Each structure stands twice: as C-alpha cells, then as structure tokens.
Amino acid sequence: MSDDINHSPQATACGQSNSPAPHPTDKTPDEGAAVPLTERRLRARRVPVDTLGEVVAYLRRDSQICRSEGFAAQTRLQLEYGGGVVVATLQTVTGDWLELDEIGLSETALLRLDVAEGAWVRVHHMTPVESFRHVRHHMSGEAFTSAALDEVVADIAAGRYSSIQISAFLTACAANRLSDDEVISLTRAMVATGKTLRWPGDRIVDKHSAGRLPGNRTTPIVVAIVTSQGVVMPKTASRAITSPAGTADVMETMAPVNLSLEEMRRVVNAVGGCVVFGGAAGLSPANDILTRIERPLDLDSEGRMMASILSKTLAAGSTHVLIDVPVGRTARIDSQYAFARFSERLRTIGHALGLDISTYVGQADQPVGRGIGPSLEAREVVSVLQNRRCAPADLRSKSLQIAGRLLEMGGKVLPGDGEACARAVLTSGLAWQQFQRICEAQGGMHEPLVGRHSKPVTARHPGVVTAVDNRHLAGVAKLAGAPAAPRAGVVFEAPIGTSVVAGQPLFTIYAESQGELEYAYEYACRFPAIVAVGES
Numbered sequence: 001m002s003d004d005i006n007h008s009p010q011a012t013a014c015g016q017s018n019s020p021a022p023h024p025t026d027k028t029p030d031e032g033a034a035v036p037l038t039e040r041r042l043r044a045r046r047v048p049v050d051t052l053g054e055v056v057a058y059l060r061r062d063s064q065i066c067r068s069e070g071f072a073a074q075t076r077l078q079l080e081y082g083g084g085v086v087v088a089t090l091q092t093v094t095g096d097w098l099e100l101d102e103i104g105l106s107e108t109a110l111l112r113l114d115v116a117e118g119a120w121v122r123v124h125h126m127t128p129v130e131s132f133r134h135v136r137h138h139m140s141g142e143a144f145t146s147a148a149l150d151e152v153v154a155d156i157a158a159g160r161y162s163s164i165q166i167s168a169f170l171t172a173c174a175a176n177r178l179s180d181d182e183v184i185s186l187t188r189a190m191v192a193t194g195k196t197l198r199w200p201g202d203r204i205v206d207k208h209s210a211g212r213l214p215g216n217r218t219t220p221i222v223v224a225i226v227t228s229q230g231v232v233m234p235k236t237a238s239r240a241i242t243s244p245a246g247t248a249d250v251m252e253t254m255a256p257v258n259l260s261l262e263e264m265r266r267v268v269n270a271v272g273g274c275v276v277f278g279g280a281a282g283l284s285p286a287n288d289i290l291t292r293i294e295r296p297l298d299l300d301s302e303g304r305m306m307a308s309i310l311s312k313t314l315a316a317g318s319t320h321v322l323i324d325v326p327v328g329r330t331a332r333i334d335s336q337y338a339f340a341r342f343s344e345r346l347r348t349i350g351h352a353l354g355l356d357i358s359t360y361v362g363q364a365d366q367p368v369g370r371g372i373g374p375s376l377e378a379r380e381v382v383s384v385l386q387n388r389r390c391a392p393a394d395l396r397s398k399s400l401q402i403a404g405r406l407l408e409m410g411g412k413v414l415p416g417d418g419e420a421c422a423r424a425v426l427t428s429g430l431a432w433q434q435f436q437r438i439c440e441a442q443g444g445m446h447e448p449l450v451g452r453h454s455k456p457v458t459a460r461h462p463g464v465v466t467a468v469d470n471r472h473l474a475g476v477a478k479l480a481g482a483p484a485a486p487r488a489g490v491v492f493e494a495p496i497g498t499s500v501v502a503g504q505p506l507f508t509i510y511a512e513s514q515g516e517l518e519y520a521y522e523y524a525c526r527f528p529a530i531v532a533v534g535e536s
Contacts, residue, residue, distance in 0.1 A: 403418070462500065
C-alpha cells in the first residue's frame with residue numbers, strides 16, 4: 001500500500017479500511033441467557049497478562065468446547081467478533097477463575113479484536129497455514145522462491161504464524177542461509193505487508209547501523225545536523241533486539257516516538273526529518289513481528305538483518321542510505337575482510353532494490369561514548385548537541401563523520417566537504433536548535449533521567465585497560481533493567497589505554513530498583529575481564 005506525499009503541505013491521508021458492521025449475534029443477548037457452547041460462542045474476559053504482543057486466548061481445560069472441538073494448549077484458534085478476525089494461540093487453564101462459557105483474552109487479543117468484556121466471541125479451529133511448508137522445505141536445503149517468501153511473510157503479518165512457527169522461520173534464515181536473491185525477495189515481501197511513503201525530491205537520506213555496539217547512539221545527532229541543512233531524513237528507528245537500547249528507546253526518553261503515519265508525515269513536512277518508531281507508523285509491520293521473536297531468542301542473522309534495514313528504508317521512502325558497520329572482536333563483523341564482503345553484498349542487494357548504499361566502518365573494540373542504556377545514552381546525545389565540554393569525543397567525532405557523509409550523499413556539499421560542514425553546523429548551535437524543533441514537532445521535549453540506584457565496578461589491581469568485552473558489558477546493562485527500565489544501564493569509565501589504580505571505577509551500574517542493581521552487580525563480579533586491566 002503506497003502513501004504518496006506530494007509537494008503540498010497537506011498531502012492526502014493514507015486510506016484506511018472501515019471495519020464491517022458488527023454482527024447482531026456477536027453481542028450479549030438482552031435477556032442475558034447463556035449461549036449454547038455448541039454454537040462455538042464464548043463470553044470475552046480480560047486476562048491482564050503481558051504476552052509481548054502475541055495474541056493469546058485462555059480456556060478451561062474441562063470446558064465443553066475444549067472436549068468437543070479437541071482444543072488443547074498451543075492450538076491455534078480463529079476468533080471472530082463484529083466482522084473482525086484474529087488468530088490466537090490457546091493456553092488451557094485449570095481452576096474456576098475462568099467460567100466454563102468464558103474465553104480469556106490477553107491485552108493484545110482484546111485490542112486486536114476490538115472487543116469488550118462480556119461480548120460473545122465466535123471460536124473456530126484455524127485453517128492450517130499452508131505457507132509453512134516453504135519453511136520446512138528451506139530447512140531441508142531448498143531455496144525460498146520469491147512467491148514462497150511472499151506467502152510466508154504475508155501470513156506472518158496477518159498473525160497466522162505462532163511464535164513457535166516464527167522461531168522456526170528465523171532459525172531457517174540463520175547462519176547466513178539466505179542468498180542475495182532470497183534477501184531481495186524477503187525485503188520486498190516485508191515492505192509489501194505495510195504502508196510506504198514517498199517524498200518530493202530525488203535524494204532522501206537514511207542511516208542505519210549493523211548493531212551490537214553499546215552506546216553507538218549517533219542517529220539523533222546526525223538527523224539534527226543533516227535536516228538543519230535542508231536534506232530530508234525521515235528516520236524510522238527500531239527498539240532494542242539484543243542490545244540494552246535501540247535508537248527508538250533512546251529517543252523516547254526525550255520525545256514521543258510512537259507516531260502514526262499521518263503524524264510522521266506532518267513532522268517531516270514541518271521540520272524536514274524525524275526519529276520515530278517505525279512499528280507505530282505501520283511501515284514494514286512483518287519486520288516488527290519478526291523482531292519481537294528475535295529479541296528473546298537473542299538471534300539475528302546477516303540476511304535477515306539486511307532485509308530488516310532495507311525494508312525500513314524503502315518503506316520510509318528513502319533513496320540514499322549509509323550503513324554504519326561496527327568492526328571488532330565482539331561485533332557482528334569481526335574483521336576488515338568481513339567488512340569488505342558485507343559491504344559489497346549490501347551494495348549489490350541495495351542496487352537491485354533501487355537504493356544507493358554506502359557503508360561506514362567504525363571500530364567496535366569498546367563502546368562509543370560512555371552511556372549504555374536509553375536515558376544514559378540520551379544524556380550524551382544532548383551533551384554533544386549542546387557542545388558541552390563533558391561530551392564524549394568519540395561519539396561527537398563519529399556523528400560528524402556520518403553526518404558529513406550524508407550531507408554529501410544528499411547533494412548538499414561536494415564530496416570531501418561534508419564533515420567540515422557538519423562540524424560548523426554543530427558548533428554554531430544550529431543542530432541543537434533543529435533537534436529541539438524535531439522533538440517539539442513529535443510531541444514535546446523532556447529531559448532524560450537516570451536511575452536513582454548506582455554502584456561502581458572497580459579495578460582489582462593497578463594497571464592499564466587492555467580490552468573490553470562489549471557483549472558482557474551490554475549484558476550488565478540489560479540485567480540492570482535496560483531497555484525496559486529506561487533509566488537503567490551502565491556508564492563506561494575506563495576506555496582502552498586508561499591507566500587505573502586499585503579501587504578506581506571501571507564502570508558504574510545504574511538501576512531503578514535496588515534488587516536489579518545487586519543482580520547486575522553480582523553478574524559483573526563473575527566476569528572480571530569485562531574490562532580487562534593488564535600490568536602497566
């Protein structure tokens with residue numbers, strides 16, 4: 001579905017389908033009489049359970065409908081109400097907290113079905129998902145065809161796949177088992193599940209990161225610099241998958257990010273750019289579903305990651321994109337050779353999709369900046385934009401390099417002149433002014449705050465910092481509560497090459513509760529080489 005944006009300030013709103021009128025028998029009968037279970041209708045009851053976005057239904061194991069229909073745990077059910085249809089995963093329960101003629105619905109199920117408690121919901125077995133045969137065939141060594149991926153992704157976006165089936169699909173894509181053609185087809189299939197934007201002009205820029213580098217929060221700084229110079233940058237950001245903070249998580253500590261497509265368009269038309277959560281705008285929704293399952297699995301693959309990045313870029317209407325590729329021992333890309341191969345593959349796939357792609361190599365031996373966690377990273381973004389003396393030099397330098405490259409790609413300056421232009425914009429205060437405008441356009445700016453509980457992890461002996469384990473350091477931040485607790489995380493205080501004395505803080509843990517603080521601290525103490533200190 002395409003949402004064309006023209007040169008007029010008020011472009012035509014994206015078309016939305018109207019829900020069919022409710023079926024009269026979907027409502028509770030006026031006389032309050034029980035409806036026979038043989039009619040497969042049950043009264044909806046809210047079950048206040050967070051299911052991480054999955055549609056879940058609950059039935060009494062001893063209910064008539066479970067016995068007559070053969071419903072059991074993990075059965076996929078089709079639920080109907082008022083012309084709406086959703087697919088739910090069933091969990092059976094014991095005890096009398098749920099009545100025999102009730103169906104419990106998770107928060108997500110209630111929202112998706114748009115049903116009130118007490119209303120009568122029709123319940124059926126879901127028709128088997130035929131597209132899953134393509135996943136099984138791929139596991140056996142058969143390549144995905146474009147048509148097969150269209151079917152699989154469409155069914156995933158429609159909610160027909162269970163979490164277990166999505167996990168199987170992600171596993172089938174893992175270990176670099178997707179060819180270039182499969183990545184291209186997967187990207188197109190994911191774009192096709194949602195809405196797309198188009199903007200006036202032939203150079204709309206974007207920036208993404210290959211991830212797995214703590215504190216690498218250049219995007220808000222880059223968007224402010226680039227858009228202040230008239231280059232359009234409709235940035236859609238992700239929430240954390242395997243990290244303590246995604247760009248959307250960081251930005252949300254400073255301004256609203258859950259903007260609709262209409263709101264996103266309004267912001268970009270007003271100030272030239274944005275930093276919003278792509279999932280709220282309905283761009284590449286299949287990607288958000290896959291990401292939801294990837295997060296607890298702690299699983300992502302090169303091909304799936306490429307399709308994720310490129311589908312978001314295409315859906316947002318960008319034409320030129322710079323991919324930040326951290327390279328280091330604990331990064332996804334661990335060598336210059338791997339970087340060269342990855343970059344060439346990205347450019348090949350991007351060209352086939354009509355995108356102009358460039359890559360930026362960044363060192364990933366240690367975090368960028370010092371803050372790791374939504375609020376801690378946001379505070380450093382602000383410090384760079386405000387040109388404070390305490391601002392991390394590495395975060396500032398990297399942001400200027402990336403912004404400079406995008407100014408060149410956007411046609412604002414000649415090749416080689418971008419970084420100098422970006423530096424002038426930052427030091428003049430124009431970038432900070434532009435960032436405030438973006439935040440206000442997205443709903444109002446607020447100050448990021450940090451957790452009130454903190455504890456340092458100190459050096460056990462004097463010496464020099466020789467190495468940093470990014471994954472374990474990120475793990476400490478996550479155990480402290482990040483990103484779910486936005487004020488939690490870690491402040492990294494001893495970059496490689498720093499001389500330390502015994503008892504000097506290597507990093508400080510912040511948490512929103514004392515229990516999470518102690519939990520993260522105990523974990524950090526079990527891995528003393530998170531920040532390795534060698535002899536002087």
